[in-house]
Amino acid sequence: MFPEQWSDPDAVRRAATVLGDDARVNAPLGALTTSRVGGPAAVAYVANGLSDLQRAAEAAATSGLEILIVGRGSNLLVADRGFEGIALFLGDAYAQIEFDRANATVTAGAAVALPVLARQCAVPGIGGLEWAVGVPGSVGGAVRMNAGGHGSDMASCLIDADIVDLEAGTGATRDVSTLDLNYRSSGLQNRHVVVRARLSGRRAPSSKVTDQIADIVRWRREHQPGGQNSGSVFMNPPAESAGAHIDQTGLRGLRIGTAEVSRLHANFIVSDPGGTAADVVALMAEIRRRVAESTGIVLQPEVRMVGFETAPTPS
Numbered sequence: 001m002f003p004e005q006w007s008d009p010d011a012v013r014r015a016a017t018v019l020g021d022d023a024r025v026n027a028p029l030g031a032l033t034t035s036r037v038g039g040p041a042a043v044a045y046v047a048n049g050l051s052d053l054q055r056a057a058e059a060a061a062t063s064g065l066e067i068l069i070v071g072r073g074s075n076l077l078v079a080d081r082g083f084e085g086i087a088l089f090l091g092d093a094y095a096q097i098e099f100d101r102a103n104a105t106v107t108a109g110a111a112v113a114l115p116v117l118a119r120q121c122a123v124p125g126i127g128g129l130e131w132a133v134g135v136p137g138s139v140g141g142a143v144r145m146n147a148g149g150h151g152s153d154m155a156s157c158l159i160d161a162d163i164v165d166l167e168a169g170t171g172a173t174r175d176v177s178t179l180d181l182n183y184r185s186s187g188l189q190n191r192h193v194v195v196r197a198r199l200s201g202r203r204a205p206s207s208k209v210t211d212q213i214a215d216i217v218r219w220r221r222e223h224q225p226g227g228q229n230s231g232s233v234f235m236n237p238p239a240e241s242a243g244a245h246i247d248q249t250g251l252r253g254l255r256i257g258t259a260e261v262s263r264l265h266a267n268f269i270v271s272d273p274g275g276t277a278a279d280v281v282a283l284m285a286e287i288r289r290r291v292a293e294s295t296g297i298v299l300q301p302e303v304r305m306v307g308f309e310t311a312p313t314p315s
Contacts, residue, residue: 006084008064012042015063015086019045019055029070029087030078030277034136035230035269037258038078038277039307041068041087048093050164050171053193056088057166067166068306069193071141072113074231079307080277090140094195099124104201105159110140110194114147118213127204128157130212134220136231140194145304146181150216154197155181162196163188171195184235184302225262228271233284234299242299243267246287249294256283281308 006012016023023043030038042065047053060067066085070076094109097117101124108117118133131150135142142154143161155176164171180187188194234242246252246266254261258275261283262268269280284301292298 005081006042008084011063011065012084015043015059015065018059018062019043019086022046023059026082027087029083030080032070033073033076033078033230034228035073035077035271035277035280036228036273037080037271037275037280039080039082041083042085044087044089046089046091048091053088053164053166053195054169056086057169060086060166067190069140069144069190071111071138072136074136075141075145075147075302075304077230077277077280077303077305079305081307083307085306088193090138090193090195094140099126101126101203104128104203106199106201107196108139108199109196110138110143112139113137114139114142121201122206122209122213125204125206125209126201127209127212128152128201129199130209130216133213134216139197143179143194143197144186144188144192145184146186147184150219153181157199157201159198159200161194161198164193164195166191166193223265225264225268225270228273228275229262229268230280230303232267232302233269234267234287235302237297237299240297241267245291245295245297245299249291251287251290254283254286256286259283261287277308281305 016025023045025043026040027044029041045056067088068085069088090111094111096109097112097120098107104126114132114135114137118129121129131152134149135147137147146154158176160173160175162173236242243266251261252266253263257279258272259269259279262270269283288299
């Protein structure tokens with residue numbers, strides 16, 4: 001039950017003991033991400049309330065294991081050996097959506113998928129969140145990394161968020177102005193769990209919202225690859241495009257093992273079925289090396305990497 005692949009199987013045992021029967025040991029993790037590569041989590045746990053989050057924090061403190069808050073895995077790359085820690089998922093209690101059409105606001109649990117949020121906003125006629133249909137993440141993850149696309153992001157529509165501090169064991173509502181949202185980043189730390197977000201939109205005819213969503217979906221299908229990928233691999237340099245630099249360096253279609261730079265969008269890496277995270281990391285490092293050599297720009301990863309000893313760097 002506690003294989004020697006983990007450096008401290010006793011720590012895994014202690015965490016699982018605190019979490020009780022709901023803990024899953026050696027649970028799939030990489031397979032649940034959108035890249036579908038990488039190994040298991042030492043322990044996985046689903047939280048459906050504050051007491052569950054407090055129990056997860058206790059398990060981490062007792063075992064010394066790190067907690068990884070997992071949304072929909074759209075911006076996550078897991079090492080092939082897995083993640084020697086506690087993968088914390090938010091359950092159905094955090095997947096509810098409430099609409100206030102009069103004020104054009106939406107309150108969404110952190111586990112709500114962004115495409116679902118965008119589509120459901122069309123029903124009561126709330127616009128302004130159509131961009132979210134093109135971002136395959138969760139509301140909580142979107143707040144944490146200030147996700148965005150199609151000319152907008154969370155910073156432009158977030159009013160406030162309910163956040164649990166795992167170290168303190170308490171929750172609080174924080175105004176967007178206190179979250180330090182910047183390009184694909186925020187001031188939130190690993191101990192912070194976003195559990196709810198209140199977003200502002202605008203009143204709009206349902207048909208108009210639906211049409212705009214359809215336009216974004218159409219654009220995405222024409223310009224971004226499907227299959228196994230983690231979305232945009234590198235952050236855009238200021239006022240520039242990472243994909244353009246990769247493309248201009250002639251790297252579309254570049255392949256290392258089971259990983260390939262997308263021929264449709266150069267800032268995506270697509271993995272073969274049965275592929276490895278090691279090949280993705282090797283390809284990331286090669287992209288960074290060649291772009292740095294060609295342009296002098298060192299691209300920074302947007303994808304979050306867990307379970308790796310080192311991040312890819314230009315050689």
